Amino acid sequence: xxxxxxxxxxxxxxxxxxxxxxxxxxxxxxxxxxxxxxxxxxxxxxxxxxxxxxxxxxxxxxxxxxxxxxxxxxxxxxxxxxxxxxxxxxxxxxxxxxxxxxxxxxxxxxxxxxxxxxxxxxxxxxxxxxxxxxxxxxxxxxxxxxxxxxxxxxxxxxxxxxxxxxxxxxxxxxxxxxxxxxxxxxxxxxxxxxxxxxxxxxxxxxxxxxxxxxxxxxxxxxxxxxxxxxxxxxxxxxxxxxxxxxxxxxxxxxxxxxxxxxxxxx
Amino acid sequence: xxxxxxxxxxxxxxxxxxxxxxxxxxxxxxxxxxxxxxxxxxxxxxxxxxxxxxxxxxxxxxxxxxxxxxxxxxxxxxxxxxxxxxxxxxxxxxxxxxxxxxxxxxxxxxxxxxxxxxxxxxxxxxxxxxxxxxxxxxxxxxxxxxxxxxxxxxxxxxxxxxxxxxxxxxxxxxxxxxxxxxxxxxxxxxxxxxxxxxxxxxxxxxxxxxxxxxxxxxxxxxxxxxxxxxxxxxxxxxxxxxxxxxxxxxxxxxxxxxxxxxxxxxxxxxxxxxxxxxxxxxxxxxxxxxxxxxxxxxxxxxxxx
Numbered sequence: 001x002x003x004x005x006x007x008x009x010x011x012x013x014x015x016x017x018x019x020x021x022x023x024x025x026x027x028x029x030x031x032x033x034x035x036x037x038x039x040x041x042x043x044x045x046x047x048x049x050x051x052x053x054x055x056x057x058x059x060x061x062x063x064x065x066x067x068x069x070x071x072x073x074x075x076x077x078x079x080x081x082x083x084x085x086x087x088x089x090x091x092x093x094x095x096x097x098x099x100x101x102x103x104x105x106x107x108x109x110x111x112x113x114x115x116x117x118x119x120x121x122x123x124x125x126x127x128x129x130x131x132x133x134x135x136x137x138x139x140x141x142x143x144x145x146x147x148x149x150x151x152x153x154x155x156x157x158x159x160x161x162x163x164x165x166x167x168x169x170x171x172x173x174x175x176x177x178x179x180x181x182x183x184x185x186x187x188x189x190x191x192x193x194x195x196x197x198x199x200x201x202x203x204x205x206x207x208x209x210x211x212x213x214x215x216x217x218x219x220x221x222x223x224x225x226x227x228x229x230x231x232x233x234x235x236x237x238x239x240x241x242x243x244x245x246x247x248x249x250x251x252x253x254x255x256x257x258x259x260x261x262x263x264x265x266x
Numbered sequence: 267x268x269x270x271x272x273x274x275x276x277x278x279x280x281x282x283x284x285x286x287x288x289x290x291x292x293x294x295x296x297x298x299x300x301x302x303x304x305x306x307x308x309x310x311x312x313x314x315x316x317x318x319x320x321x322x323x324x325x326x327x328x329x330x331x332x333x334x335x336x337x338x339x340x341x342x343x344x345x346x347x348x349x350x351x352x353x354x355x356x357x358x359x360x361x362x363x364x365x366x367x368x369x370x371x372x373x374x375x376x377x378x379x380x381x382x383x384x385x386x387x388x389x390x391x392x393x394x395x396x397x398x399x400x401x402x403x404x405x406x407x408x409x410x411x412x413x414x415x416x417x418x419x420x421x422x423x424x425x426x427x428x429x430x431x432x433x434x435x436x437x438x439x440x441x442x443x444x445x446x447x448x449x450x451x452x453x454x455x456x457x458x459x460x461x462x463x464x465x466x467x468x469x470x471x472x473x474x475x476x477x478x479x480x481x482x483x484x485x486x487x488x489x490x491x492x493x494x495x496x497x498x499x500x501x502x503x504x505x506x507x508x509x510x511x512x513x514x515x516x517x518x519x520x521x522x523x524x525x526x527x528x529x530x531x532x533x534x535x536x537x538x539x540x541x542x543x544x545x546x547x548x549x550x551x552x553x554x555x556x557x558x559x560x561x562x563x564x565x566x567x568x569x570x571x
Contacts, residue, residue, distance in 0.1 A: 056471075056475065057474075058471055058474060058475075075474075076471075076475045076477070077475065077477055078475060078476060078477065080475070081475060082471065082475055084468055084471065084472075086468065088466070088468035088469065088471065088472055090472070090487070090491075092490045092491075092493075092565075093490075101476065101486065105476045105477070105478065105482070106476070156475075156476075
């Protein structure tokens, strides 16, 4: 757990448009161990999605480097699968075909057709979506779409799973259900996960560590909080747990006392 | 007792597109009825449905024919009335596929010849248009370079291309096909480019995470995502090709429907021209609907959310 799996080495990002350049992130240093679940929390506009895109390789870093297993990564790939905030399933494909798009590309030449089919169904079963395999995204609910998005990402067998506010657009009940499912999947598969969130409870409930970002421009990591809660975690039992309440308080204090949201200009 | 049951059944079966539930209910009731009664109600429902969709246009057409008949039946009027069209061009109306000699053939044959040219020209335009549109839509530099050229060229009328294509191909057949091609390609390019530009960033990201190559991206993401745009371009394009073929054939000759009109004009067979106009209109309508239907089938479920 303590070995370095992913290393963000002095990462900075500056967006340049014409003569104007904006420094979004400055000097991000973070190491993540294999199997760790890390949440990144911060006010909106603090660059946490940018940070995730840098790790995913969807945008290039301006300074520093992203190192995965001591090798630099600077372009996107299926070893860092992303679950996008708005599911981004392809609407013309069925649930099965959406996962198949990923599986047939990633496992081309490595799995036979029958093996690939079993692997797709296994991942759909994991998120309990096997029953909707022939439905199109427009025919299933938002929570179901997000589950298929997770299945598609898991089916790539990524080294790191990147979740970009995966449950942000869902109602509270669905969100709780998916959080529980995510915890179960994490305990079963032991993936390394980075999750962007703005929900304090979600961060505390799911994470091993919470990375708290300062406000932008030139945002950086303000504090990293360990969440020493035993797994499996139960949201009802934890509600009164002292460690849980303490962690929650620490994140809230960071967000609302020390780094109050200052974006009145916008 | 049976009378209300028949009534219910008829009411339930009237709308052609009922919800599945309603249709099931209707079928359940049908099973309970006598076969003879069912056939009669089926026929009635069908006839009512037909009369609803067919009667209004039929009445309007009859009205137009009547007005036309009245307006042009005076002796010495410049155009023939419908009765004269029927009297003189009955063979063309009744049998589209007769053959009485190399130049005396039914209009169906002529339309097929024209359609063949359209198929070549429009087919090429569709393929080239989608490829070029994809290029223009995907690259900012391509768009900056090519879009102004396209915008200027697309306003050139189809027939203005004919002399230069005759000079280039030195034959009327490829020239006519080229005119179709050059007429139909612009809306396909412009719509495809718009469709490609409107592909959500998320789909690009999915493709990048999966490391899809250019060809995979083109077939698996770009074409399906842009399909609604592509098909609206194809629909405009097929309409334009049909407009262009008639004009082109008037000048290039041959067997097509356009040349037939020109030939009829030269031999003062005004009634034949009128029949040919109706043929052209009907075929154009069918072409438009066919592409529209194809688009409807292909893009099913592709509403961008």
